[in-house]
Amino acid sequence: MVVDRMVRRALTAALAALILFLGQSVSAREAAPTDTFATLVDAQGRIRFPPDFPADFVYIGAWAVAGGNGVADIHAVYARPSDVRHFRQSGAFPDGAVLIKEVTTTIGAPHTTGRAYWPDKPVTWFMMVKDVRTRFPGSPLWGDGWGWAQFDPADKTRQIAKNYKADCLGCHVPARANDLVYTYAYPALGPRAQANVPAKAAPAVQEGSGHRETRQVINVSAMPAATSPVADEVATAKGKLAFESSCIGCHSVSSGVQGTGPSLFGVAGRKAGSLPGYEFSPAMKSSDLSWTAENLDNHLKNTRNFIPDNRMGRFFPGVPDAQVRADIIKYLSTLH
Numbered sequence: 001m002v003v004d005r006m007v008r009r010a011l012t013a014a015l016a017a018l019i020l021f022l023g024q025s026v027s028a029r030e031a032a033p034t035d036t037f038a039t040l041v042d043a044q045g046r047i048r049f050p051p052d053f054p055a056d057f058v059y060i061g062a063w064a065v066a067g068g069n070g071v072a073d074i075h076a077v078y079a080r081p082s083d084v085r086h087f088r089q090s091g092a093f094p095d096g097a098v099l100i101k102e103v104t105t106t107i108g109a110p111h112t113t114g115r116a117y118w119p120d121k122p123v124t125w126f127m128m129v130k131d132v133r134t135r136f137p138g139s140p141l142w143g144d145g146w147g148w149a150q151f152d153p154a155d156k157t158r159q160i161a162k163n164y165k166a167d168c169l170g171c172h173v174p175a176r177a178n179d180l181v182y183t184y185a186y187p188a189l190g191p192r193a194q195a196n197v198p199a200k201a202a203p204a205v206q207e208g209s210g211h212r213e214t215r216q217v218i219n220v221s222a223m224p225a226a227t228s229p230v231a232d233e234v235a236t237a238k239g240k241l242a243f244e245s246s247c248i249g250c251h252s253v254s255s256g257v258q259g260t261g262p263s264l265f266g267v268a269g270r271k272a273g274s275l276p277g278y279e280f281s282p283a284m285k286s287s288d289l290s291w292t293a294e295n296l297d298n299h300l301k302n303t304r305n306f307i308p309d310n311r312m313g314r315f316f317p318g319v320p321d322a323q324v325r326a327d328i329i330k331y332l333s334t335l336h
């Protein structure tokens, strides 16, 4: 009898412990979204890259960004399952939701499906953290309902964005109606994500064969034209990004800071080779040019021959894509 009672008591205790345990794990799961502010954001609003990424995240969709003759970059976007569930139910991101965009270069080769591209090298990671409470009003990386961050490709623990208004917002304004997120590209978010699809969206399909009976050929001319009022802001932001991948290694944009190349602060309209404090080549000094948009375009197209014997031509072949040059020049014109 005594043994029987002891067993029963032990079982009851075990059951109670199990119920308590289940209860806790359920509430831990429910609490996950706001845990962001305990784990990935510190008291000053500094955002850190999830150390175990992609663990705990699910892939929600991707962009293939077209270059001159194929897919230049793949942008894969991730969120956490609890944030996805919340969005599917309510059509909005919960407080603490985390979105991560992983940008990689691509390589491609003919496959049995056609010319197929796959991710090659990481370029960078972008991260947005939903903040419905305006927690960090004084921080330049928090605003418009989000925290904004970008991470160094060489070291994911290094956050490199400085000011979301300059570094991010201009390019996200077209998605303002979707809380600044391009949700329609993320099938995992469900039907509510399909609001405000650009009117000019067109299939990137041209001719037959391959996996879908039609070979996927990116049709750049069918892409929406950049005629919106924010097009200028977008071009400047794109130019900044291109500048940071091609030029920043040699050129500072701060006044008076010389590197391998001269500071490009205030370069628009400046006489070539005239900046005090930088030792220009005789070729640059005697070129008798000023940096109009047209001359900048010619120099960036052909760094070797537009100004023969200048020193930049020895190091850097130039920017072949006319649109990228135009964006960089637009960005340079803002540096004053």
Ligand code: HEC
Residues within 6 Å of the ligand: 063, 065, 075, 077, 099, 100, 101, 126, 127, 128, 148, 149, 150, 161, 164, 167, 168, 169, 171, 172, 180, 181, 182, 183, 234, 237, 238, 241
């Ligand atoms: C050159 C324009 C541009 C800049 C600059 C830019 N973004 Fe984006 N971002 C986009 C576009 C367009 C998309 C969706 C399409 C794509 O990736 O090609 C996107 C997608 C994202 C996504 C995936 C979720 C979404 O919004 O669709 C995140 C996260 C993101 N950006 C964060 C950032 C952060 C943080 C910054 C600043 C540090 C930033 N972006 C700067 C244009 C930009």
Ligand code: HEC
Residues within 6 Å of the ligand: 243, 246, 247, 248, 249, 250, 251, 260, 261, 262, 264, 267, 270, 271, 272, 273, 274, 275, 279, 280, 281, 283, 284, 285, 291, 296, 300, 309, 310, 311, 312, 315, 316, 319, 328
């Ligand atoms: C590998 C180093 C390097 C890279 C990369 C580079 N430049 Fe240069 N750049 C130089 C050097 C060196 C000079 C000085 C040339 C001379 O004196 O002959 C220069 C000069 C210039 C000038 C003339 C400035 C003046 O005051 O006359 C401009 C404009 C310029 N670069 C723009 C760019 C842009 C835009 C990019 C990116 C698309 C870029 N450069 C990439 C090294 C570089």
